[in-house]
Amino acid sequence: MKQQDKLSEQAPFSASSLRQLRAAYRRMEKVLGQQPWLVQGSVNVVAPKTPGGNVTYTWTRKVRAKTVTVALSEAQADAFRTAIAANRQVEQILARLREVSQTAMLEDVPGVSRRRADSARKQRRKPVPKGA
Numbered sequence: 001m002k003q004q005d006k007l008s009e010q011a012p013f014s015a016s017s018l019r020q021l022r023a024a025y026r027r028m029e030k031v032l033g034q035q036p037w038l039v040q041g042s043v044n045v046v047a048p049k050t051p052g053g054n055v056t057y058t059w060t061r062k063v064r065a066k067t068v069t070v071a072l073s074e075a076q077a078d079a080f081r082t083a084i085a086a087n088r089q090v091e092q093i094l095a096r097l098r099e100v101s102q103t104a105m106l107e108d109v110p111g112v113s114r115r116r117a118d119s120a121r122k123q124r125r126k127p128v129p130k131g132a
Contacts, residue, residue, distance in 0.1 A: 021104045028093050028100075035090055039083035043072065 041061030048054055057077035060069045072080060 018104055018108055021100050025097060025100050025104075028097050032090060032093055035086050037079075037083040038087040038090060039080055040087055041080075041084060043077050043080045043084065045077075 039059075039061075041059055044058045044060060046056045046058060048056075057072040057074060058069050059072050059077075059080050060067060062068070
């Protein structure tokens with residue numbers, strides 16, 4: 001079952017639950033404003049190919065459906081790991097913000113009245129066979 005369907009099947013919210021959703025939304029907004037640099041992709045450690053060789057670091061990401069890899073220093077690799085972790089946290093928060101927004105809007109903003117699907121099916125006429 002899709003997340004959207006789960007949200008629409010929930011019981012109606014009270015005014016206090018809408019206030020709680022708005023408060024949760026504001027808390028998540030504050031967390032977003034405190035994030036450092038944000039970078040997508042991943043940092044990889046490449047083992048040396050020869051004995052006595054140096055460990056190298058690469059940052060890999062997708063750009064227009066192509067994989068792009070950039071060589072990094074150890075300090076850059078650490079900074080990119082931090083930025084990637086922050087980006088993943090922001091993505092999770094954004095998903096929760098979308099969910100809270102959708103739930104609050106479906107409950108708070110007036111919508112259309114829905115008819116029951118059962119009654120619509122019962123009222124359909126059965127087709128009359130040809131030649132009868």
